[in-house]
Amino acid sequence: MTENSKIVQRAEQAIEKKAAYGRDIDLSSFADQSEQHNAIDPQEISDQQKKSLEAIGVDVSGANRSGTFMQMDHSVVHCNVTNDGVEMLSIDEALRRHGWLMDYWWKAVQPDADKYTARAAIHQEHGYFIRALPNAKIEFPLQACMYIGQEGVVQDVHNIIIVEEGAELNVITGCATDPVVNKGMHIGVSEFYVKKGGKLSFTMIHRWGEEVVVRPRTGVVLEEDAQYLSNFICMHKVNDLQMYPTVRLAGEGAVARMNSILVAVPGSHMDIGGRAVMDVPGTKAELITRSISTGGIIINRGHLLAGAENVKAHLECHGLLLQKDGVIHAIPELEARTDNAELSHEAAVGKIAQEEIEYLMARGLDEEEATATIVRGFLNVNIEGLPESLQKEIDIAVNEFSFGKGA
Amino acid sequence: MLKIEGLTVAVNGKQILHNINLHIKPGEVHVLFGPNGTGKSTLISTIMGFPKYQVTKGKIYFHGEDVTNMPVYERAKRGIGVMIQRPPTLRGLSVSEMVEICSREKVDIEKLARYVNMTSFLNRAVNDGFSGGEIKRSELLQLMAQNPELLLLDEPESGVDVENIALVGQAVNYILERGTNGFERESLKVRREHRHKAGLIITHTGHILKYVPADVAHILFRGTLSCSGNPQEMLECIGHQGYEACVSCGLLEVRA
Ligand SMILES: Nc1ncnc2c1ncn2[C@@H]1O[C@H](COP(=O)(O)OP(=O)(O)O)[C@@H](O)[C@H]1O
Ligand SMILES: [Mg+2]
Numbered sequence: 001m002t003e004n005s006k007i008v009q010r011a012e013q014a015i016e017k018k019a020a021y022g023r024d025i026d027l028s029s030f031a032d033q034s035e036q037h038n039a040i041d042p043q044e045i046s047d048q049q050k051k052s053l054e055a056i057g058v059d060v061s062g063a064n065r066s067g068t069f070m071q072m073d074h075s076v077v078h079c080n081v082t083n084d085g086v087e088m089l090s091i092d093e094a095l096r097r098h099g100w101l102m103d104y105w106w107k108a109v110q111p112d113a114d115k116y117t118a119r120a121a122i123h124q125e126h127g128y129f130i131r132a133l134p135n136a137k138i139e140f141p142l143q144a145c146m147y148i149g150q151e152g153v154v155q156d157v158h159n160i161i162i163v164e165e166g167a168e169l170n171v172i173t174g175c176a177t178d179p180v181v182n183k184g185m186h187i188g189v190s191e192f193y194v195k196k197g198g199k200l201s202f203t204m205i206h207r208w209g210e211e212v213v214v215r216p217r218t219g220v221v222l223e224e225d226a227q228y229l230s231n232f233i234c235m236h237k238v239n240d241l242q243m244y245p246t247v248r249l250a251g252e253g254a255v256a257r258m259n260s261i262l263v264a265v266p267g268s269h270m271d272i273g274g275r276a277v278m279d280v281p282g283t284k285a286e287l288i289t290r291s292i293s294t295g296g297i298i299i300n301r302g303h304l305l306a307g308a309e310n311v312k313a314h315l316e317c318h319g320l321l322l323q324k325d326g327v328i329h330a331i332p333e334l335e336a337r338t339d340n341a342e343l344s345h346e347a348a349v350g351k352i353a354q355e356e357i358e359y360l361m362a363r364g365l366d367e368e369e370a371t372a373t374i375v376r377g378f379l380n381v382n383i384e385g386l387p388e389s390l391q392k393e394i395d396i397a398v399n400e401f402s403f404g405k406g407a
Numbered sequence: 408m409l410k411i412e413g414l415t416v417a418v419n420g421k422q423i424l425h426n427i428n429l430h431i432k433p434g435e436v437h438v439l440f441g442p443n444g445t446g447k448s449t450l451i452s453t454i455m456g457f458p459k460y461q462v463t464k465g466k467i468y469f470h471g472e473d474v475t476n477m478p479v480y481e482r483a484k485r486g487i488g489v490m491i492q493r494p495p496t497l498r499g500l501s502v503s504e505m506v507e508i509c510s511r512e513k514v515d516i517e518k519l520a521r522y523v524n525m526t527s528f529l530n531r532a533v534n535d536g537f538s539g540g541e542i543k544r545s546e547l548l549q550l551m552a553q554n555p556e557l558l559l560l561d562e563p564e565s566g567v568d569v570e571n572i573a574l575v576g577q578a579v580n581y582i583l584e585r586g587t588n589g590f591e592r593e594s595l596k597v598r599r600e601h602r603h604k605a606g607l608i609i610t611h612t613g614h615i616l617k618y619v620p621a622d623v624a625h626i627l628f629r630g631t632l633s634c635s636g637n638p639q640e641m642l643e644c645i646g647h648q649g650y651e652a653c654v655s656c657g658l659l660e661v662r663a
Contacts, residue, residue: 360497365508366480374497374500376499
């Protein structure tokens with residue numbers, strides 16, 4: 001039996017398996033098939049589509065990017081890379097070219113973890129493969145865009161990023177639905193491997209349609225002295241989003257930092273976790289979330305697991321309720337299996353302090369401006385080591401929320 | 408500039424200030440003395456318009472306009488500026504962004520910051536981990552940018568060490584266009600003739616008076632303005648005899 005048929009077989013056993021968290025989704029309520037889309041030139045899409053791509057961090061001109069991957073529904077519609085130090089392909093093409101890719105295929109995420117991973121293992125339609133060659137320092141980010149363009153379709157992708165020894169890579173992923181799409185589902189399996197001394201900055205911006213259900217399944221493996229920096233931003237309505245990305249710090253000196261900025265509007269349900277598994281001495285992790293509810297529900301989980309000496313990790317969930325019918329539920333977990341680990345957490349959930357608003361009003365801001373200013377400050381997570389271009393994407397998203405209709 | 412008539416104020420339904428009458432004319436600086444818990448902060452906060460202070464009777468006029476029920480920011484826009492006793496911390500907002508917010512016109516933030524020795528704080532979050540003196544300097548920096556016509560200060564010297572009191576006084580004079588420091592353009596005489604900025608300063612100790620010349624002092628006692636007169640004279644009286652005796656000596660009747 002081939003490696004892949006074993007994987008599919010495992011997946012088949014799990015096709016009904018409910019996920020540990022999140023509402024159970026009836027996969028049969030979405031369309032399996034989508035129409036085939038032809039290759040497109042990002043510069044020639046409609047202005048409205050351009051706008052929705054820009055809103056998720058896509059540089060349509062590609063001028064400030066080292067490469068662009070675009071998938072619409074089940075079709076890869078664009079894939080090009082302009083830097084010799086990095087490879088970017090559709091995952092199927094990569095599997096054909098690189099026999100060794102099976103060593104990474106379903107190694108950081110289990111195919112039988114739940115019905116969504118099972119579904120992706122069986123039905124998977126493309127996804128991207130990105131690999132930074134040893135010691136390559138890729139200055140401009142690569143961008144990958146996952147786009148749902150057809151009403152009611154389920155998009156299931158499998159992505160792999162490999163950062164070889166000593167390489168440095170920035171990836172921006174934007175996920176969105178076409179403005180005309182209301183309902184759909186996205187299942188994204190992502191496996192990231194950062195080798196010795198490598199560095200991966202990964203920024204993911206989501207902007208879905210009102211009735212879209214999203215189940216990302218992410219596993220990251222860090223070798224010795226590897227660094228992983230992730231930023232996840234979802235500030236627009238999504239029907240139901242559940243994820244629990246897990247980083248395994250498998251080499252001494254590995255460092256992971258994960259930041260999330262979440263906004264749940266009325267009708268949104270987000271169940272977002274983050275886990276750092278530190279089984280090797282001298283590893284460090286920091287998981288920081290800022291969540292805002294304007295009427296939606298946010299469950300913010302976090303789990304730090306220290307299984308080795310000299311491990312240091314911090315978990316932080318701060319939530320702001322801007323409407324009284326919203327819910328923010330922080331569930332931080334610290335688990336030390338050695339007496340020589342330093343784990344801490346900080347959680348604070350509440351509404352904006354009236355005295356802060358009044359303080360700003362006494363300086364001349366009206367109530368709305370004062371609220372927006374405080375919200376902006378709240379979301380202003382200072383992300384160390386983030387490339388300027390990525391910080392800009394985040395600032396744009398945050399500004400748009402706090403000074404737009406959001407607040 | 409500021410005229411208060413028959414002002415009665417309650418907090419959480421409890422009456423704190425009773426029938427206050429006060430008139431501050433353009434160019435005047437008034438000080439407000441009084442024991443703890445007597446309602447001094449309440450008076451300043453009511454003039455600024457913070458919502459938890461309910462005016463149950465009386466009126467507040469600013470430049471002849473009835474501002475009694477006006478929202479805080481409207482009063483700020485009309486030229487009232489306040490330094491409250493314990494401003495909150497604003498995480499995620501830097502001092503320089505805050506100064507920007509305060510500025511009604513374009514200001515040179517660096518220059519103002521140098522004036523109150525705050526240049527190294529410009530990138531820090533507002534009041535985050537600031538010492539007592541640093542909070543006051545940061546407030547004054549904001550107020551210098553805001554440039555109000557009526558300056559309300561609630562115990563500007565509290566928590567400030569001796570060296571920094573002079574700095575605080577200097578910044579207050581800058582805003583009030585008083586004193587002799589920090590002016591480049593006009594002569595003292597011209598300035599005195601034209602100055603119209605007014606202030607109301609709450610002080611417990613009177614230390615600030617060494618640096619900021621004041622015109623009139625009042626004692627607020629148990630929620631009532633009980634006495635007005637020469638600031639130095641009154642400070643001495645309080646120092647020697649205490650508030651209660653000083654109030655009962657009847658120096659001067661309350662002026663409307
Ligand atoms: N939020 C509040 N609720 C109830 N009483 C208050 C509140 N704030 C102030 N007070 C009361 O009002 C009185 C005056 O307080 P304040 O104006 O702060 O006095 P001062 O500044 O002269 O020390 C005090 O008795 C104080 O306890
Ligand atoms: Mg007081």
